[in-house]
Amino acid sequence: MIATHAMTFNGGYSRELKDSITPIVEELRRAVFRLDAERWYATSRWALPPGKALDQVPYDFPVEYIQTAGSADRLTMEIRELVDGVPVQYVIGRQASSALAATDWASVRWSDHEVPVLGNEVLTAEDAFILFSAYHAGAPLPSGYVRRPR
Amino acid sequence: MSGVRFDQRTEEDEREPHEFVDVQFESSQTRATLPDGSQRYYDGLALKSDGTWEGIEVKSGNASRSGSQRAFDDAVGSGVPATAMLEGKPIQITSTYLQRVY
Numbered sequence: 001m002i003a004t005h006a007m008t009f010n011g012g013y014s015r016e017l018k019d020s021i022t023p024i025v026e027e028l029r030r031a032v033f034r035l036d037a038e039r040w041y042a043t044s045r046w047a048l049p050p051g052k053a054l055d056q057v058p059y060d061f062p063v064e065y066i067q068t069a070g071s072a073d074r075l076t077m078e079i080r081e082l083v084d085g086v087p088v089q090y091v092i093g094r095q096a097s098s099a100l101a102a103t104d105w106a107s108v109r110w111s112d113h114e115v116p117v118l119g120n121e122v123l124t125a126e127d128a129f130i131l132f133s134a135y136h137a138g139a140p141l142p143s144g145y146v147r148r149p150r
Numbered sequence: 151m152s153g154v155r156f157d158q159r160t161e162e163d164e165r166e167p168h169e170f171v172d173v174q175f176e177s178s179q180t181r182a183t184l185p186d187g188s189q190r191y192y193d194g195l196a197l198k199s200d201g202t203w204e205g206i207e208v209k210s211g212n213a214s215r216s217g218s219q220r221a222f223d224d225a226v227g228s229g230v231p232a233t234a235m236l237e238g239k240p241i242q243i244t245s246t247y248l249q250r251v252y
Binding site for chain 2: 001002003011012013014015016018020021053054055056058059
């Protein structure tokens with residue numbers, strides 16, 4: 001099986017994403033549920049260039065990806081896409097409601113970083129798993145979620 | 151942080167490559183052989199559900215596989231198993247798993 005996608009962890013380690021050892025869906029689940037904001041604080045999933053293997057792409061290659069950082073109970077998610085050739089970074093949130101304000105600012109921390117997000121953009125590993133799975137399947141943003149350009 | 155990857159390393163991570171690997175990992179290098187006699191060393195091995203093994207190749211930084219390594223891996227990937235000895239027993243290697251540390 002030729003890998004078509006890869007995952008990067010903590011910015012220091014990447015590996016091909018394929019089913020040979022662990023089913024991809026389980027790999028995605030494990031990647032987001034083990035986030036603890038310290039030992040495992042970030043992960044991203046991205047597509048390899050057609051016909052290229054992991055060792056043939058530069059570290060700064062992926063311009064389109066889905067990424068998350070934080071801990072399993074409090075994380076932030078972004079999707080980066082090319083729009084007319086220009087990369088645009090979107091922050092993902094739940095559909096705002098009275099309990100999930102889209103106006104109040106909050107923050108998500110990991111390692112020595114902290115990023116501001118809106119209240120409805122503080123997500124959990126369960127959200128991350130849903131969003132990573134949909135993204136990997138090439139599906140649109142699942143219902144119940146919204147995105148805004150960062 | 152706008153427009154950048156979250157996973158840019160914030161400090162030097164001193165973990166060894168195998169500490170990131172969730173699957174069974176043999177830290178000693180293992181020599182595999184194809185039917186045509188060509189040989190290749192893997193950095194590790196992972197047992198697959200069908201009883202064969204996957205050879206793990208870990209590259210550091212911008213290093214990439216040599217031409218002979220890639221040719222070997224292409225042969226294995228096309229369905230020609232490589233053989234190796236693991237703890238005194240013969241095994242079949244039927245795929246390659248590339249990983250990279252930065």
